[in-house]
Amino acid sequence: MINRPGARYGLLGLLVIVLLGIVAFFMSRPAQAPATPPTLEESTKLQSLTEVESKPLSRRTLDIQSWQTKGGARVLFVEAHELPMFDLRLTFAAGSSQDDGHPGVALMTNAMLNEGIPGKDVTAIAEGFEGLGAAFGNGSYRDMAVVSLRSLSDETLSEPSLALFDQVIGQPTFPEDSLQRIKNQILASLEQQKQDPGKLANNALFQHLYGEHPYGHPSDGTPESIAALTVDQLRAFHTRAYSAGNAVIALVGDMTRAQAEAMAERVSGALPQGPALASLPEPQSPEAAVHHIEYPSAQTHLLFAQLGIERGDPDQAALTLGNQILGGGGFGARLMEEVREKRGLTYGVYSGFSGMAARGPFTISLQTRAEQSQGTLDLVRDIVRTFLADGPTQKEVDDAKRQLVGSFPLSTASNADIAAQLGSIGFYDLPLDYLEDFMNQVQALTVEQVKSAMSQHLDPDNFVVVTAGPTVEQKPLPPPSAKPAQQPSTVPEH
Template identity: 60%
Template sequence: MKRMLCLALCLLAGCQSPTPVGDLARAYPAVDSLKTLKEAPPLGRQLDIQRWRTAEGAQVLFVPAPELPMFDVRLIFAAGSSQDGATPGLAMLTNGLLNEGTPGRDAGAIADGFERLGADFSNGAYRDQAVAGLRTLADPAHSEPALALLADVVGRPTFPAEAIQRIRDQLLTLIAASRREPASLAGEALQERLYGSHPYAHSPRGTAAGLARLDAASLTAFHARAYAAGNAVIALTGDLDRARAEQIAAQLSRALPRGPALPPLPVPAPAAPARVQLEIPAQQTRLLLGQLGITRRDPDYAALFVGNQILGGGGFGSRLMTELRERRGLTYGVSSGFTPMRQPGPFTLGLQTRAELGDATLALVRDLLRDYLAQGPTQAELDRAKRQIEGSFPLANASNGAIVAQLGNIGFYDLPSSYLDDFLQQVRRLTVEQVHAALQRHLDPANFVVVSAGPRVAQQPLPPPRPLPNLPPSGVPEH
């Protein structure tokens, strides 16, 4: 048995030449059965996270990863829609115009420059943050001009009038399209009701009125303030040593406007429970429930992550999916999750169901939430959730793109350098009682804001539940 497993491991690892079975047995002496492999902790990539600040105040996080001859750079700014102020859409429009013009280059020249060098530029704006990134070959013949172009794009955008109008028209088209989508309408209504006048309330896309008031002067002023070096995190990983990483970080930091980090956002006040009905002609009703959740630094993050996996974040096998889809056939899919940000982000639960079953489905969801928060998870559910999280966790740092995203979030949310290892260890140590207590601290079944988006039709009772299919015996591997 040992020898067969050793040979299988070699094949899975991609051995290029035959290896004596005896050598394989010595290489994997502890493998006694498939059960041993299944129960062993997953192998994760150990990250040597190095941190420093540039002379201009940008925070830098770097992980050397020389396996491939390329590297990734990501700049993260506290420049999301929560900084829009009185002109919703300011952050999105500013970010969307970064690569539309620099001194001496128009959008076509910028795109051609990255493409000619085999480099990939990316950007985006969200509620908390705005990002700009580059993936390039490590060869200086490619990377140095690509970095110089990136420095111009993030540090000296010119905001041409033609580009402003074109990107604004694209955002207006997205806004108009969202007005025809029940999921989008429900999401915006929930966010507005949860956050009221708080900066997290409005969509990153902005509003038609806000976009109409934006011009090159307002975009330039926002860029000077929100894309300042002191408001930036620079994440790097790939085929770099520390000296080269320091050079790149210093080059990008010098290219940014000078200035400090923006002040922290206010803490949102909890919203009163409410039921909002949006009348939309459709065959189905979109249901969305939410309340304020947690910040990214909350000490209960790991316990709530695991607790939500059991409730509705773990896909098939979660309580909500089992009851609403498998037993009742009420929806194709249902999910729940915390969205932690610098200030408390929302906890949301969403699904779509037949319009005539909307009220009864909502009542069932409320009952399931109430029961789960009152009783907590079972030991079997907790064990299964831990296995799922541990099994998928290596993907969090399996590629340079995944690593640079993790580094950016660790820096932006001021998490410790040991965060990834800490999180997995916290998950492994969690007990049923700890998960239950965390859920009760942060979620109240009586305080949900509920948004329904769909037609007003006569309501019907739920169909009776059907028995679940027989599950395989516990000794059969899950995968």
């Protein structure tokens, strides 16, 4: 008997063709009207990107409650039962601006809080939080120091977590061996900074901008000041700056108002009892000048600064929007467009207002080729001068509003984010509706209001400038072009 595979494969092929024809027939039939109307989820799907502008933003409404503990701590609380946990954040006026002649004491005190308590060393403390599923955090800045706790709200876990946290913030022992270890870590970091022209430039910028003001010295101290710090100085700083009257307590999470009040009183009572520290003095505007740090590198760091605003300034919304257009909005901002996109002089250039307890800085920062640093410096000045003179366009204002409003929900995306916002609201004595009111102000701003605020608070001829790089022969800048002939030659230095 003879096998005939060719005929068998031919029949299979014919069957496949018939099946494909049936599928094509049904796919080509016109769609039937749905038997039921589309669901709400289906009907609200975007059909075009042009709909984005008209759709309301989904953002979290915060019901912020506030009171004061018996010890004088201000409390801000948001009840949130979506997750079985809470975030507790303490903010103290205990940043480097309170160093009081001992640069680095604020940083060191904050870093040493969880190094030892009666009966426990740093390892036992870390294991204690970890074993309870809790997370401890701390940090020190120019204005403030923060300490935080995240814990599950189940009382069998939250109770021992709070007990340990209370000891860390209220009874730190500042052990000598830990002090020496952290000193060595900071001294090593300071030594590394000598190889970082950006860090050298930033420290110099604050020194030249603020002079003898408490913001003027490095937040992390100097090799001499760090080496000289003693345990007694840390204890004295803790007693003075980590007092209940100097604290803001932010609470967000799975608890009632009554539970929040009890927790706040407990935490406040665990702290040293004392008043808030005195407000910082107002800084004096320095004379405009250019200061150079000689450093062997292919690129030069350019840092511009002048005194800006206090946090909560009436013009903050207008200045935030104006800066978004000038240099805070990334690609599309004036500085980025003119310096990077049209001339290829840098990977990135950024500007920003840092509102602080006293007048914080307005800064512009970038890196560029050493041989074009002077031309780039002059170009940045000219861009600022033109922007202040002419103001933004209506399109720029509209685009910047969309960017700010679109990113706003991220500021309250998690309970930890909300706790951080509450800490700032309490620390800077802002109104409880500050976040909502701020975005409403942004939405209502006009081109003229933005121009007026920016020109009132900034002067293109009043910058303190610090440059860090080599002294080399300067070359002219390339003309602006849609496609710059030369792109930045190296990865930005750090």
